[in-house]
Amino acid sequence: MKIRKPLLEALNHYEREKIYPCHTPGHKGGRGFAAELKSCLGSTAAAMDVSLMSELDDLHCPSGCLKEAQEMTAALYGSDRCFFAVNGTTGAIHAMLLGALKPNDRLLVPRNSHRAVAGALVLGGLEAVFLEPGYDRNFGIATQPSLQDIEEALACDPEIKAVLLTTPNYYGLTADVAAIADLVHRRGAFLLVDEAHGAHLGFSSFLPPSALQQGADACAQSTHKTLGALTQCSWLHIRTERLDAEKMASAVSLLTSTSPNYLLLSSLDAARSQLEAAGSSMVEAAARVALELRRKLQSVTGLELLDEKVLARGEVAGYDCTKVTVKVSGLGVTGMEAADLLRQAGIAVELADFNNVLFLLTYADDNPEIEAIMNKIEKVFRTIAAMKLPPLGQPAAIRMPFPAAVMTAREAFWAETENVKLAEAAGRIAAEQVSFYPPGIPVILPGERLTGEVLAYCRALLNLRIPVSGPVDGTLKKIRVIKL
Numbered sequence: 001m002k003i004r005k006p007l008l009e010a011l012n013h014y015e016r017e018k019i020y021p022c023h024t025p026g027h028k029g030g031r032g033f034a035a036e037l038k039s040c041l042g043s044t045a046a047a048m049d050v051s052l053m054s055e056l057d058d059l060h061c062p063s064g065c066l067k068e069a070q071e072m073t074a075a076l077y078g079s080d081r082c083f084f085a086v087n088g089t090t091g092a093i094h095a096m097l098l099g100a101l102k103p104n105d106r107l108l109v110p111r112n113s114h115r116a117v118a119g120a121l122v123l124g125g126l127e128a129v130f131l132e133p134g135y136d137r138n139f140g141i142a143t144q145p146s147l148q149d150i151e152e153a154l155a156c157d158p159e160i161k162a163v164l165l166t167t168p169n170y171y172g173l174t175a176d177v178a179a180i181a182d183l184v185h186r187r188g189a190f191l192l193v194d195e196a197h198g199a200h201l202g203f204s205s206f207l208p209p210s211a212l213q214q215g216a217d218a219c220a221q222s223t224h225k226t227l228g229a230l231t232q233c234s235w236l237h238i239r240t241e242r243l244d245a246e247k248m249a250s251a252v253s254l255l256t257s258t259s260p261n262y263l264l265l266s267s268l269d270a271a272r273s274q275l276e277a278a279g280s281s282m283v284e285a286a287a288r289v290a291l292e293l294r295r296k297l298q299s300v301t302g303l304e305l306l307d308e309k310v311l312a313r314g315e316v317a318g319y320d321c322t323k324v325t326v327k328v329s330g331l332g333v334t335g336m337e338a339a340d341l342l343r344q345a346g347i348a349v350e351l352a353d354f355n356n357v358l359f360l361l362t363y364a365d366d367n368p369e370i371e372a373i374m375n376k377i378e379k380v381f382r383t384i385a386a387m388k389l390p391p392l393g394q395p396a397a398i399r400m401p402f403p404a405a406v407m408t409a410r411e412a413f414w415a416e417t418e419n420v421k422l423a424e425a426a427g428r429i430a431a432e433q434v435s436f437y438p439p440g441i442p443v444i445l446p447g448e449r450l451t452g453e454v455l456a457y458c459r460a461l462l463n464l465r466i467p468v469s470g471p472v473d474g475t476l477k478k479i480r481v482i483k484l
């Protein structure tokens, strides 16, 4: 059966008609592109970078091919509405929170959420009630908040209007979404999910179920991270039993360009069609490749893999084996050093931290190159192991501290500020967020009181050469704080 792609087909049809563009974009179907750009994109893609055309529908008020493409995606995922997002899951999270909540509403959120959540707190004037997630000392990574912690937080604060979870997290660990959804709904609140790392879940019982399958009211998914859409493309799904679809549509529209890129949008349509045709086999192909890499690496003495043993922790309900987290500090190198050696061998990893490197595998890794690539990865680790370096001890400042918020993110963002040297910032209130990327989790949020501990943690990450993201001074020699 031929799977339809209403948006991509409409775009292809438009390109084939060879209409002359007396309108934007200014490059006029690629005629005006710099030669290098034109040769990168090719003339078909250049001609498909079109402006708003009636036959290509309007993302702000869809009634034709875009509406149909979004409806087909909603049907596939079992949501009531799906919104195509061209500013990544960052934009989808902003819209999800602005569409579900009002200024001053209280949101229960694990403190290790992505920086996109911090942005939504500022934009929406939301009041965050932070929750400390579980922590796995062996791998040195945050896990998930427990059901009990959420229950206690909700019992303490009946004003909480929504709970936001990040599940799966960067390392593929999922929360007990079904039980949390049940609890949150009994309290009359919404369960909103940052599912940036889980657009591929729900298609095979081989991997944990999706957030929607477990009762979440909304989820934002990075289609570009684990599926076949172009970078920047995400989906926002909602259920309308509790959430207002019109309000959500207004929030999405408010935060979206009036000139969304049709190559991006149609790549979402294409990604959906691939899943519709072969979702379970795509996901199982990714899992097969990941299990094979795991099998190879398990045989390297000194390496440790994050695997189903993590489920013994009560707060972790599931684990996505396609995120292959390998603890390398037992071989006497940091994750960053191992990542450098892998890079020299022609392999780039998804993430490196003090202890670990993370390989992200998808359906597209089920290709003829992969066997050789896996052998190369194994060889790099065997070369490191052969050096017989002493295992690394955990540094003092490995666990992210959680500084206390003394004003809301929005108040701090718009307060009078000044820049001070990091070395002199202890005791001041941050006016900006500071993250290290990946994973893009703010170590400091606007409104938090800077402690010696959090500043030492920042210095430790800078020393590990993890790129800092967020502060106005990109090197973090200085930080923007509230003016005294």
Ligand SMILES: Cc1ncc(COP(=O)(O)O)c(C=O)c1O
Pocket (backbone or CB within 6 Å): 087, 088, 089, 090, 091, 114, 116, 166, 169, 170, 194, 196, 197, 222, 232, 234, 439, 440
């Ligand atoms: C947990 C999490 N949420 C949200 C995002 C933002 O996603 P995007 O890059 O699609 O904007 C990321 C990106 O890395 C992420 O890791």
